[in-house]
Amino acid sequence: MTKNQESGMTKMKPWISLGGIGVLAVLLLAVAPLVLSDHWLNNLGKYSCWAIAAVGIGLAWGRGGMLVMGQGVFFALGAYSMAMHLTLETAGDRVPGFMVLYDPLAPLPMFWEPFRSTGFTLLAIVLLPVVVAGALGYALFKRRVKGAYFAILTQALAVALATLISSTIRETGGDTGLSDFKYFFGFVLNDPANRLMVYLIAAGLLIVCLLAVWQFYRSRFGELLVATRDAEERVRFLGYDPANVKLVAFVVSALMASIGGAMFVPIVGIITPAEIGAAASILMIAGVALGGRASLFGPALGAMAVGWGQSSLGSTWPDGWPYVLGLLFIVVILFLPYGLSSLPARFAALRRRPPKEQPAPAPAPAELEEVHS
Amino acid sequence: MAPLLNGSAQGALLLLAALGLSLTFGQMGVINMAHGEFLMIGAFSAYLVQQVISASDLSIPVALPVAFVVAGLFGLVLEVTIIRWMYRRPLDTLLVTVGVGLILQQAALQIFPSQGVPVEKPSWLDGQLTVLGYGWPLRQVFTILLASVCVAVLSAWLKYTSFGRRIRATVHNRDLAETAGISTRTVDRLTFFVGSGLAGVAGVAASLIGGTNSQMGAQYIIPAFLVVAAGGIGQLKGTIIAAWAVGVALAFFAYWTTGSLAQVLAFILVIVFLQLRPQGLFTVRTRSLV
Amino acid sequence: MTGASLVVTDLRVEFSGFVAVGGVSFDAHPGEVRFLIGPNGAGKTTCIDAITGLTKATGSARHGDQELLGRPVHKIVRLGVGRTFQTASVFDELTVLQNLDIAAGRHRSSFSLLRARRGVDPSIEHALEETGLTGELTTPAGILSHGQKQWLEIAMLLVQDAKVLLLDEPVAGMSQDERTATGELLQRIAAKRIVLVVEHDMDFMRRFATRVTVLHQGQVLSQGTVAEVQADPKVQEVYLGTAGAATTAAMAVVLEKEG
Numbered sequence: 001m002t003k004n005q006e007s008g009m010t011k012m013k014p015w016i017s018l019g020g021i022g023v024l025a026v027l028l029l030a031v032a033p034l035v036l037s038d039h040w041l042n043n044l045g046k047y048s049c050w051a052i053a054a055v056g057i058g059l060a061w062g063r064g065g066m067l068v069m070g071q072g073v074f075f076a077l078g079a080y081s082m083a084m085h086l087t088l089e090t091a092g093d094r095v096p097g098f099m100v101l102y103d104p105l106a107p108l109p110m111f112w113e114p115f116r117s118t119g120f121t122l123l124a125i126v127l128l129p130v131v132v133a134g135a136l137g138y139a140l141f142k143r144r145v146k147g148a149y150f151a152i153l154t155q156a157l158a159v160a161l162a163t164l165i166s167s168t169i170r171e172t173g174g175d176t177g178l179s180d181f182k183y184f185f186g187f188v189l190n191d192p193a194n195r196l197m198v199y200l201i202a203a204g205l206l207i208v209c210l211l212a213v214w215q216f217y218r219s220r221f222g223e224l225l226v227a228t229r230d231a232e233e234r235v236r237f238l239g240y241d242p243a244n245v246k247l248v249a250f251v252v253s254a255l256m257a258s259i260g261g262a263m264f265v266p267i268v269g270i271i272t273p274a275e276i277g278a279a280a281s282i283l284m285i286a287g288v289a290l291g292g293r294a295s296l297f298g299p300a301l302g303a304m305a306v307g308w309g310q311s312s313l314g315s316t317w318p319d320g321w322p323y324v325l326g327l328l329f330i331v332v333i334l335f336l337p338y339g340l341s342s343l344p345a346r347f348a349a350l351r352r353r354p355p356k357e358q359p360a361p362a363p364a365p366a367e368l369e370e371v372h373s
Numbered sequence: 374m375a376p377l378l379n380g381s382a383q384g385a386l387l388l389l390a391a392l393g394l395s396l397t398f399g400q401m402g403v404i405n406m407a408h409g410e411f412l413m414i415g416a417f418s419a420y421l422v423q424q425v426i427s428a429s430d431l432s433i434p435v436a437l438p439v440a441f442v443v444a445g446l447f448g449l450v451l452e453v454t455i456i457r458w459m460y461r462r463p464l465d466t467l468l469v470t471v472g473v474g475l476i477l478q479q480a481a482l483q484i485f486p487s488q489g490v491p492v493e494k495p496s497w498l499d500g501q502l503t504v505l506g507y508g509w510p511l512r513q514v515f516t517i518l519l520a521s522v523c524v525a526v527l528s529a530w531l532k533y534t535s536f537g538r539r540i541r542a543t544v545h546n547r548d549l550a551e552t553a554g555i556s557t558r559t560v561d562r563l564t565f566f567v568g569s570g571l572a573g574v575a576g577v578a579a580s581l582i583g584g585t586n587s588q589m590g591a592q593y594i595i596p597a598f599l600v601v602a603a604g605g606i607g608q609l610k611g612t613i614i615a616a617w618a619v620g621v622a623l624a625f626f627a628y629w630t631t632g633s634l635a636q637v638l639a640f641i642l643v644i645v646f647l648q649l650r651p652q653g654l655f656t657v658r659t660r661s662l663v
Numbered sequence: 664m665t666g667a668s669l670v671v672t673d674l675r676v677e678f679s680g681f682v683a684v685g686g687v688s689f690d691a692h693p694g695e696v697r698f699l700i701g702p703n704g705a706g707k708t709t710c711i712d713a714i715t716g717l718t719k720a721t722g723s724a725r726h727g728d729q730e731l732l733g734r735p736v737h738k739i740v741r742l743g744v745g746r747t748f749q750t751a752s753v754f755d756e757l758t759v760l761q762n763l764d765i766a767a768g769r770h771r772s773s774f775s776l777l778r779a780r781r782g783v784d785p786s787i788e789h790a791l792e793e794t795g796l797t798g799e800l801t802t803p804a805g806i807l808s809h810g811q812k813q814w815l816e817i818a819m820l821l822v823q824d825a826k827v828l829l830l831d832e833p834v835a836g837m838s839q840d841e842r843t844a845t846g847e848l849l850q851r852i853a854a855k856r857i858v859l860v861v862e863h864d865m866d867f868m869r870r871f872a873t874r875v876t877v878l879h880q881g882q883v884l885s886q887g888t889v890a891e892v893q894a895d896p897k898v899q900e901v902y903l904g905t906a907g908a909a910t911t912a913a914m915a916v917v918l919e920k921e922g
């Protein structure tokens with residue numbers, strides 16, 4: 001082991017990562033619009049929205065050890081806030097079409113009214129997830145609810161919210177969801193130029209989120225978060241309240257999911273409970289697991305890959321896709337718990353070591369390198 | 374009165390679904406998210422038994438042990454192939470079994486008609502039992518009886534048989550049990566077999582009350598887990614009370630509001646409850662740091 | 664004497680009916696290396712658990728004029744009370760520097776947490792020198808030797824500027840040289856801080872203790888200097904049983920050699 005070399009590399013690594021974000025920014029913001037068709041650019045926009053949510057999951061789960069199985073909830077908060085605003089914008093002064101369908105004289109539900117305002121909508125997209133995740137996280141972390149309990153409770157919340165939306169057809173559009181948006185803050189959504197703009201906003205937000213976690217990971221907070229993940233009680237004995245540390249990561253991850261959800265709506269043009277329920281939340285996890293939960297780029301790239309699989313394989317081979325997804329969980333978690341991004345470190349470790357020492361699925365070596373980035 | 378009785382039956386079904394989960398979670402500290410799919414396997418087993426023995430009066434009593442063994446074998450295979458490698462990573466086990474669940478769901482969807490299959494109720498469950506002027510469907514009474522029998526057999530088995538004692542010893546102190554000459558591997562496998570088998574029995578009961586389809590497992594896993602969490606890990610007593618409480622609460626909420634709002638309210642109830650007692654109803658005190 | 668003392672009065676801990684600590688009182692002052700000894704199950708670790716808020720207790724544990732009992736763990740730490748654990752618990756995946764930096768962090772503003780670390784805090788450098796870990800700055804804590812991990816824990820207490828150090832079996836599993844180094848380290852640290860050590864190792868206790876409290880079945884059996892405690896017939900009875908004078912004499916010979 002050459003300690004000095006390694007520490008030199010780890011000092012360099014944040015800047016290499018920053019360069020990586022730069023390359024990704026050029027690819028997404030400059031190259032993709034030039035080479036991709038409108039259809040594929042729109043798809044890439046959709047994957048970017050999932051990737052934004054995935055970056056947050058990487059922060060909460062990979063670095064914070066909180067398995068967030070219900071990010072669909074926060075995705076929904078952003079998505080439905082945006083969708084309600086766009087629906088009202090499309091409807092103009094009238095009550096949205098789907099509501100009139102059941103009762104021609106139906107008044108607009110009270111909670112829809114404020115979403116007419118652009119400012120309120122944008123504020124809701126940011127504040128709703130912060131408030132909900134803040135309250136939920138505070139309640140759970142202060143009482144030291146963690147591990148599988150936390151995971152299942154968050155998923156239960158996603159199931160409950162999806163069920164609630166499904167069953168309130170008049171107020172939320174139920175299973176058919178909200179769709180047919182014509183305008184995006186005044187811009188006509190049919191116009192290719194405006195669609196490009198929407199894509200660029202989504203891709204730009206993904207880059208911003210990556211920059212945010214990049215700073216998180218190299219900061220003292222990032223180290224503290226890893227320490228809390230690995231030895232929560234020990235952190236307590238250093239004078240920190242681990243609940244607060246986890247709360248920050250959880251709230252930020254919820255905010256990112258909400259932003260992803262908000263951009264998902266104008267890009268895809270529809271939001272339904274199926275996009276936010278248990279299955280959708282698990283799909284978000286799948287990408288993060290595949291890419292590498294604790295790495296900087298793994299969650300985003302993994303989410304894009306799974307998103308691509310979902311929308312291509314899922315439609316051309318719908319019977320096979322669930323098997324692929326299921327096997328992905330089994331194989332990745334069993335053999336490569338730190339995802340594809342841990343492969344280079346694995347290979348390097350293999351080459352350094354005599355071959356008879358087969359690596360047990362212990363995550364330590366890959367994890368170590370990630371911590372420094 | 375109606376919600377109380379309906380809720381009790383619903384609680385009994387939840388208890389059946391949670392019983393096996395409580396056993397495997399209590400023993401290994403890992404959540405088997407495919408537990409719901411084992412329940413589904415139990416329900417489909419009941420359907421398949423009915424294809425062989427068409428007299429439904431007879432087929433359900435036959436289906437119970439068959440479902441137990443079939444679901445149990447699925448559990449055993451899962452333990453031997455995957456879960457045994459992951460005892461040190463409980464959260465990851467949760468995700469791996471999510472994957473297993475997805476595969477089993479899709480397989481069921483392709484093997485059986487996608488709208489589900491009908492499991493015929495035996496004629497001896499057609500009647501009603503009149504309780505304080507309310508006609509209580511015998512199916513519900515049967516669920517409660519079945520749950521009671523399962524609880525009784527399980528607790529007697531844990532308490533009085535040598536295998537049961539070995540399981541309890543392993544739960545309390547794995548390392549010590551091992552040094553005392555207990556093969557913890559055998560214990561793990563057996564526990565998983567029994568726990569998954571119980572899910573199969575729950576599936577037969579569920580097939581008599583609701584539909585039998587590929588999605589049914591997903592409906593049960595979350596409530597079943599909430600019951601285990603609220604009851605306290607590895608605490609049979611707590612699981613029973615929690616299941617009954619959640620079942621009755623769901624029935625009352627559904628009675629007052631709608632079914633879906635009831636789910637949301639039940640979820641909030643569990644969170645509030647975990648605020649008061651984070652370790653569940655009953656806890657085992659330990660001195661360890663974590 | 665400099666600074667406040669740690670005064671424990673009538674400390675009681677019960678685990679569902681079982682009295683683990685039944686009314687223990689002792690005090691510890693800066694400038695002395697204070698030992699808490701006793702056979703297994705005497706309640707030594709439970710005392711520390713109670714003082715640090717890990718276990719609920721009644722009675723009183725005061726540092727200066729601050730009552731410690733009844734506060735949450737992290738608040739007690741912020742009052743300057745730090746501890747180590749029987750099994751060294753450091754953050755294995757973080758480097759020595761990162762470990763220490765987190766320990767030093769409780770005085771920082773939350774805003775500064777969001778920035779990356781630049782350079783090494785003087786307090787960290789000082790603690791590294793004190794514990795002899797200077798060369799291991801960038802080593803992941805997980806691959807340190809057992810003794811080094813214990814020292815890292817002590818160094819973490821130093822950088823978090825703990826006024827009271829509660830050390831749970833700090834020399835367990837250490838070699839003879841490491842024990843000596845640790846003992847000398849504790850004596851240096853104790854000049855300005857309160858050091859309370861829970862130990863099994865009698866030899867280590869004899870060499871480095873200023874004052875000793877012997878616990879037995881949750882009660883204080885004896886208290887005083889090493890010589891006083893060793894001379895106490897009650898202590899001899901607990902440690903040697905009632906096996907008689909022959910054993911006592913044999914032990915005396917052994918003790919003589921070791922001392």
